[in-house]
Amino acid sequence: MSTQWQQFLQQQPAPQPLSDGDSWFCDLSDWSILSVSDGNPKQFLQGQITCDLNSFADNSSTLGARCNAKGRMMSNFRLLPNGTGYWLVMHHSIIDANVTDLGKYAVFFRSTLRNEQEQLAGIGLAGPQARQWLEQQGIALPARDQRTELLGGQLVCVDEHSPRYQLWLPLESACQQWAALAGTLPRNPQSRWTLADIRQGIAWVDSDSLEQYTPHQFNLQALGAISFRKGCYTGQEIVARMQHLGKSKSRLYRLQCEALPEQTPCSISDETGAAVGELVSFAPSERGGELLAVVRNDAIENKKLAFGANKVLTVAELPYAITHREHLEQRT
CATH class of the missing domain: 2.40.30.160 (Elongation Factor Tu (Ef-tu); domain 3)
Structure with missing residues (x-):
């Protein structure tokens, strides 16, 4: 987590205890972004990950994974196109290891890898009131596994039935949107986002499970x-x-x-x-x-x-x- 973002969160009212309320927001500090840019990032990643970039729409997002030669996962992630490159949203504890390992191959495609932890922050929004708040901001909401660009960042829908969105923004914009959300929705602990992932059957590779499991x-x-x-x-x-x-x-x-x-x-x-x-x-x-x-x-x-x-x-x-x-x- 960015030091600046961490300091900002510490100054905010504490999360409310887990409740039955169906609309809320939280920080996504357990996750961060590995960005891939420059050179030929599409060709580079196509030879590294389980999803097919050749049949991937620009407004889409998808879950995927990257394996070692033995088929064990170095990471799993949500992939987002970003300009001519890509963002890979993954557990923050494995980004540096993936930057180091992928760097062995990125050089051949003149691609640049970067841990965006100090530049970008994530906010999770959930429930019908969260969706309504986004609509009130004039945002054309993406459908499930689709994304839209805004404020120098991205909004991606990870669940449409029980609405959930990830909002990834530069730090200054993230702080501003957080303040606006705080006046509308209750802040919940990040563990509630994890609970929603569990109920969707989505687990994440972290530093403890790195290279331990197959996709x-x-x-x-x-x-x-x-x-x-x-x-x-x-x-x-x-x-x-x-x-x-x-x-x-x-x-x-x-x-x-x-x-x-x-x-x-x-x-x-x-x-x-x-x-x-x-x-x-x-x-x-x-x-x-x-x-x-x-x-x-x-x-x-x-x-x-x-x-x-x-x-x-x-x-x-x-x-x-x-x-x-x-x-x-x-x-x-």
Whole structure:
């Protein structure tokens, strides 16, 4: 997080406790932007990421991932076109590692990589009143997975059914828009945004999970974040094998509990106490907490899972299905 943005947030009224209100805003300090510009960023990224830039509309956004040669994710992100380049919104803790690693290849395309943490800040807006506030500003609202440019930054819709928007702006504009929002909507803790992501079945690679999981273990094929029709990219052979041969023995599951873990990573165990998975995301909810964890598929069948000192976990539904290959390919 930018030092200036952090100081600004510290001067603002504290977030309200988690409530049932359906409209709110929050800071997105857990995320930041890796920008790719100059040279030929499209050709450069096309050989590095799971999404297909050749079939990507300029007003769109998409989830995607970048893998190492073994098919393990170096990052997953939301990709936004920005001028002649791109913004990759990802967990702030892995941006520098990705800048360093991608820099080995960017030089061949004369592209520039930059951690925009000190230049840009993110605000999350949610609910019908947030949508109404945006409309009152004269903004033509983007549909889900689309974006619009404003105030030197971008607004992207990440959920249309239960409205959620990410607003990425230069620091001065972010401070101004924050002040305007504070007079209209309640500020909620960032954990409520994480909870909404959990309910959408979206987990994020961070410094603890860097190079630990494949895209399939994060269910990215069900989120439209992998193209199985594009050309080669780093790790493609492993990703394709997972898709066509169904070799992944574990994947992302949504779980509920009465008490949250103190931190991640945290092991998930079965009734015998054997480790069967790893927690990757958690947030408080109205009834305790909700989690996303990568768990062995065979362990889910008995549904007797726990973490820590006998904290029982209940398997909850995800808003998408893990279905057969043909259906998934139609979405890419």
